[in-house]
Amino acid sequence: MIGSTLVMVLTGTAWGLYRDFTAGIITTDVISGGNNDGAQNILLVGVDSRTDAQGNPLPDEVQRMLSSGPDIGVLNSDTIILLHVPDGGGAAVAFSIPRDSYVNIPGYRRDKINAAYPATKALAADRLVRDGVRDRRQVETESAQEGRSTLIRTVEQLAGQQIDHYAEINLLGFYNLTTAIGGVDVCLREPVHEVLSGADFPAGPQTISGAAALAFVRQRHGLPDGDLSRIRRQQVFLGAVADKVLSAGTLTSPTTLNALVEVAQESLVIDSGWDLLSFAQQAADLAAGNLEFVTIPTTGQESNARGDVVLVDPRDVSAFVEQRIAQQEAAAEAARNAPPPPSQPPPTVDVIAARYVVDVRNGSDLPGLAGKVASRMRELGFAGGTVDNTEPTPTSVVRYTNPDSDAAHAVAEQLGDIDVEHDDTVTRGHLHVVLGADFDAAVLPAGTTATPPPPPSEPAPTDPITAAGVPCID
Structure with a gap:
């Protein structure tokens, strides 16, 4: 589902046609000290939520259509990606963080990173109720803000980078976005039939959307490397979605543009200080495919009181992130200073x-x-x-x-x-x-x-x- 979050972020150029667009977007006050100039670090989060961006429960028929399973009262940070966009635009890099990464969660405990948001949100909600807050929407809004802030601090601590902006999307938004753009092309080495996620696909190239797309990126059972294989699927899918929306003429269709805006207003949450239109100008080069996906380094897996976890060393992760960003910046600087290339014959x-x-x-x-x-x-x-x-x-x-x-x-x-x-x-x-x-x-x-x-x-x-x-x- 994170693919739709990134597309919502990167298609801000289309939203310039809609001056009242941002009035319909839900915002959250979770960033302190973020920048609108210079390099940008953006935390992209896909949540396995049974509510829309306003906190309203999804209709039963929609939940069944999405094969989202029973509502057990738990919100999961299903996908977590740190996107770095360099100063002045150019090639960006997206760092996938396994949801089972075993990390220190500030103010909570050592746990899987996907517990940072829901666990601290639940604790905040209990505290608010004990303090006498009876308005359900106030409890939902304030507790969600605390959960998001904790996830941001957790990622900053793990990656060694300050987060400048935040974007979050839910299941319904993912479903509607892939439907609005007419599906996304993927390719599988082997046929898949996995009942827990609803994934049922033949081998080879194919176009998927809606519930099928959701099953494609959510499957984690029956894959050779479990959650790491799942991350690779999400990265490939995310690249395909971004490529289709940004470079295949999708944004020239008024019908599609309206559908994308409706999806964003219904399902997207961003930080309250983010000027999306300005950012879209900075990120315009991503339309040319200048976006690379990598996964943070891991050191193995183990089972403990928190279940099956992925082991990560914050020192290794922060060094890896810093190195990739430095390589990216050096390449961008070299490209800016390079003389115009001589004309070349068409590639063979x-x-x-x-x-x-x-x-x-x-x-x-x-x-x-x-x-x-x-x-x-x-x-x-x-x-x-x-x-x-x-x-x-x-x-x-x-x-x-x-x-x-x-x-x-x-x-x-x-x-x-x-x-x-x-x-x-x-x-x-x-x-x-x-x-x-x-x-x-x-x-x-x-x-x-x-x-x-x-x-x-x-x-x-x-x-x-x-x-x-x-x-x-x-």
Whole structure:
């Protein structure tokens, strides 16, 4: 669900069209000394809450639709990410913090980090009631503020960084956001059927939204590394959501913009001192995919009185965060001072192949042609997409969306210099090949057959996850 939080933060450029937008956003007074200038550290929190941003319980039918399980009276900080955006914009880095990280929670005890918010919120609520506060909304607002403040202090203590801003979103917001943008592309190495989260997916590339998207990022059972695998899913999904909203033309649709604003007003909580429109200008470069996701270092796992926990050393974590930020700043400074690059020829097919998924449709009268072309694309290193027939088509074409023109031309060249056509309906990172009656099968190397696609491969664990491309994961 944290993907929607980040998108809500980063799509502030669209919100400039709505001068009354911020009047409908719930704010919380949890930041002291935050900056609107310079580098920004933003704590992004997804909460497994059965209430909306105003504290109203979600309708029973919505809870059932979300497969959120029974309301046991516990609010969980389901996802925690520290986003660092450098001074002047440029490449940002998002540090995922495992929810089971075993840490010292200021004013409470040593526990899992996802207990910092709900546990101290519950204690504050009990105290307020004992002190004679009877207004339910006042108890909810003040106790939630204390819980959020404790989580912020806990993250600051762990990461060694001051938090400048805070953003939080709930289950309903995540559901509605992924529905509003028409779903998000993901890819799984193996099929999944896991009843606790409701995750039920085939292997390979697919588009998910709503309850299915929620199940995708919430699954933690049946994964090879438990919560760490879950974090990797969230990072890939978050990058895909940000990429789609920020760079695939989504923000040009008035209907989608209105839906995004409604989601934010219903489900988003931000700190009261945050000027989102100013921040959006600073973060504009993230639309180009300049966003990397990493997970803080851990030192193993153990079981204790708090359950199964992930061990972390604050010294290692703070050093890791500081090092990555320093590397980022150095790279940004070098980029600012570098001379303009000389003009370069378009990248070759072997350079760009790993970044793209090729979907093939056969509109010719040659049976099996789409499978043969798809096989050739996989030989060249492209990820296999959908393979199907389409209505009879006279002219072959490769369709793409911005900024995938070079990739489309490289594929077209491999297929006998067929036509290339821009199409906003194509998902970024995908190329749609339509084979027409004019396609010359002789351009395919001898021996090319329509073999089944190999299982998708996962990037090496050290490979960065960014807001570009659709890597296949567990």
